[in-house]
Amino acid sequence: MPTHPSIQTQHAIGALVGSAVGDALGAPFEFQHGGLYSARFPQPVLGGRGEMIGGGSWEAGEFTDDTHMGLALAESLLTRSALDPADLWSRWRAWASTAKDVGILTHHALACASHEGAAAHAHTTNGGKSAGNGSLMRNTPVALFTLRGPLESAVALARAQSRLTHHDDANHEGVAIHTAMVRAGVLGEDMFVAMDGAIAALHPIAREHWRALLDSSWTPAQAKFGNGTVWTCLAQAVWAVRHASDFEESVRTAIDLGDDADTVGCVAGSLAGARWGVQAIPSRWTTYVHGAMQTPTGERRYDYVALQEIARGLLGHKPVPFTPSDAEGGPTRVHADLPIYAADLTGASKAPTDWAVVSLCRTGGAFARHAVRREVFLIDQYEEHDNANPRAALADAVASIDALLAEDPTRPVLVHCHGGHSRTAFVLKAWAMRRKGWSQDEAHAWLVQSWDRVHTKNPVFARVLREEWR
Missing domain, CATH: 1.10.4080.10 (ADP-ribosylation/Crystallin J1)
Incomplete structure (x- = not known):
C-alpha cells in the first residue's frame, strides 16, 4: 500500500x-x-x-x-x-x-x-x-x-x-x-x-x-x-x-x-x-x-x-531553505564525567574544530572543517509520517555518541539541532536511558539540570522513547 x-x-x-x-x-x-x-x-x-x-x-x-x-x-x-x-x-x-x-x-x-x-x-x-x-x-x-x-x-x-x-x-x-x-x-x-x-x-x-x-x-x-x-x-x-x-x-x-x-x-x-x-x-x-x-x-x-x-x-519539491537559529545557546556540558555537550546551531558553530559534532539538523556547512562529525537525518515535526524511521535515526545518533567517546575519551562530543530544544533532547535522553538504564522521565530530569532548552512537545519523539527505545 x-x-x-x-x-x-x-x-x-x-x-x-x-x-x-x-x-x-x-x-x-x-x-x-x-x-x-x-x-x-x-x-x-x-x-x-x-x-x-x-x-x-x-x-x-x-x-x-x-x-x-x-x-x-x-x-x-x-x-x-x-x-x-x-x-x-x-x-x-x-x-x-x-x-x-x-x-x-x-x-x-x-x-x-x-x-x-x-x-x-x-x-x-x-x-x-x-x-x-x-x-x-x-x-x-x-x-x-x-x-x-x-x-x-x-x-x-x-x-x-x-x-x-x-x-x-x-x-x-x-x-x-x-x-x-x-x-x-x-x-x-x-x-x-x-x-x-x-x-x-x-x-x-x-x-x-x-x-x-x-x-x-x-x-x-x-x-x-x-x-x-x-x-x-x-x-x-x-x-x-x-x-x-x-x-x-x-x-x-x-x-x-x-x-x-x-x-x-x-x-x-x-x-x-x-x-x-x-x-x-x-x-x-x-x-x-x-x-x-x-x-x-x-x-x-x-x-x-x-x-x-x-x-x-x-519529485517536484522546492528546495528546503536554510535558516540560522535565532538565539545562541551552548555549548554546555551536560555530563559530569564524560565530555558531552549540548547546543543550538549557532552555539555549536563556535565549537573548536577538534571537537566531534553530532548534527541533528542541516548546518549550512558550519562544520566542514571538523574532521569528525555526523549529520543525522531527523525532522522535528509532530506527525508519525514526518520521519519514515525515527528509531533508526535515533539509534544511529546514540551509537555515534558512544563510538566517538570510545575513540577518544578526552575529546568533547557536541550534540546539537537547530534550536537545541527537541531533537537534541530526544537524542541525549535516549543516550542516557541506554547508558544508565533510566526511564524517559529519569533521563529528562537528568538533562534539564544542565540544559534548560529541553522541551517535550514532539509526541512522536516521546512515543519512540516510551515504546520503542531500550
Missing part, C-alpha cells in the same frame, strides 16, 4: 543518496577480488570517518563516474523538465572531459560529438559488445523524476536514456526492471513483486533469461558473466538487497563481491535506499559522501545536502 508523500520523499532521498554511498564505499575495492571489504572491516567502524577510506585517485567518501553520470542525468531532467538528449549529451561530454574515470563503452560513445548513432558506434568499436552496466548505474534519477506518472512512462524514459550510450537490448531491459524496483520501494510497495511484473512485461526470451537471474534461489556463484555486465551487476545487487536485513548489510554484501564493486554497490545502494529510506543509511557514510564534476557552465560540487535537494527536486 502506498505510503504518505513525506515518507516517499525520504525513501526517494534514500535511493539517490544510497546509490552515491554504495559507489563511494565500493570505489577502493574496484577491480579487486571479492571479500576485501569484510577483510578490511570485519566489524563496523563507528568512529572517525567510518569505512569511508578512499583510495587511488578517490578521496575518502568521494563517489565515482557511476554517480557523476546519474547526477548529470538528474540535472538535465530538472533543467529541461524532460529527457533532452542533446542537453544531456553536452553534460556527459563536459563531465568526461575532466573525469578521473570513464567506462570503456561510455568513453567510446562520448567520443561522438552528437548522441545520434553514438551507441551503435560504441558497440562496433567495442567489438560488438555493449551489454555493460553503465546505463544501469546512472538510472536512479529516472525512477524519481517519473514517480507521479504511470509506470509505462517511467520505463520508457529509462530505456531512452539507456539507448543513448548502450546498444544491447539487455541494457534497456535491466533499467526497466531497476526503475520498477526503485519506484516500488519509494512508494512503499514490494519491490520484488514489482520486479516480477517488470520481467513479465519483457519479450519471451528476455523474460526467461531475467527470471532465472533474478530468482530468489540465484546466487553469485551461478553468474556466467562478470559484474561489469548489466546481467550480473543487477543480479548481484538484487541478491544482496533481497537477502539483507538493512541498508548496511545490503551494501556491504554487494561490495564484497569484488570486481566492479563500486557499481554493484551503487545499484544495490539505490535499491536498498529506496527500500529502507534515508534514515536507515548510517550517518558515518552519508556525512562524508561527496563529489565534483565538470558541467557545461563550470564545476559543480555535491555533498549530502546537495544530493537530498536533487532527489527532492526530481
Whole structure:
C-alpha cells in the first residue's frame, strides 16, 4: 500500500543518496577480488570517518563516474523538465572531459560529438559488445523524476536514456526492471513483486533469461558473466538487497563481491535506499559522501545536502531553505564525567574544530572543517509520517555518541539541532536511558539540570522513547 508523500520523499532521498554511498564505499575495492571489504572491516567502524577510506585517485567518501553520470542525468531532467538528449549529451561530454574515470563503452560513445548513432558506434568499436552496466548505474534519477506518472512512462524514459550510450537490448531491459524496483520501494510497495511484473512485461526470451537471474534461489556463484555486465551487476545487487536485513548489510554484501564493486554497490545502494529510506543509511557514510564534476557552465560540487535537494527536486519539491537559529545557546556540558555537550546551531558553530559534532539538523556547512562529525537525518515535526524511521535515526545518533567517546575519551562530543530544544533532547535522553538504564522521565530530569532548552512537545519523539527505545 502506498505510503504518505513525506515518507516517499525520504525513501526517494534514500535511493539517490544510497546509490552515491554504495559507489563511494565500493570505489577502493574496484577491480579487486571479492571479500576485501569484510577483510578490511570485519566489524563496523563507528568512529572517525567510518569505512569511508578512499583510495587511488578517490578521496575518502568521494563517489565515482557511476554517480557523476546519474547526477548529470538528474540535472538535465530538472533543467529541461524532460529527457533532452542533446542537453544531456553536452553534460556527459563536459563531465568526461575532466573525469578521473570513464567506462570503456561510455568513453567510446562520448567520443561522438552528437548522441545520434553514438551507441551503435560504441558497440562496433567495442567489438560488438555493449551489454555493460553503465546505463544501469546512472538510472536512479529516472525512477524519481517519473514517480507521479504511470509506470509505462517511467520505463520508457529509462530505456531512452539507456539507448543513448548502450546498444544491447539487455541494457534497456535491466533499467526497466531497476526503475520498477526503485519506484516500488519509494512508494512503499514490494519491490520484488514489482520486479516480477517488470520481467513479465519483457519479450519471451528476455523474460526467461531475467527470471532465472533474478530468482530468489540465484546466487553469485551461478553468474556466467562478470559484474561489469548489466546481467550480473543487477543480479548481484538484487541478491544482496533481497537477502539483507538493512541498508548496511545490503551494501556491504554487494561490495564484497569484488570486481566492479563500486557499481554493484551503487545499484544495490539505490535499491536498498529506496527500500529502507534515508534514515536507515548510517550517518558515518552519508556525512562524508561527496563529489565534483565538470558541467557545461563550470564545476559543480555535491555533498549530502546537495544530493537530498536533487532527489527532492526530481519529485517536484522546492528546495528546503536554510535558516540560522535565532538565539545562541551552548555549548554546555551536560555530563559530569564524560565530555558531552549540548547546543543550538549557532552555539555549536563556535565549537573548536577538534571537537566531534553530532548534527541533528542541516548546518549550512558550519562544520566542514571538523574532521569528525555526523549529520543525522531527523525532522522535528509532530506527525508519525514526518520521519519514515525515527528509531533508526535515533539509534544511529546514540551509537555515534558512544563510538566517538570510545575513540577518544578526552575529546568533547557536541550534540546539537537547530534550536537545541527537541531533537537534541530526544537524542541525549535516549543516550542516557541506554547508558544508565533510566526511564524517559529519569533521563529528562537528568538533562534539564544542565540544559534548560529541553522541551517535550514532539509526541512522536516521546512515543519512540516510551515504546520503542531500550
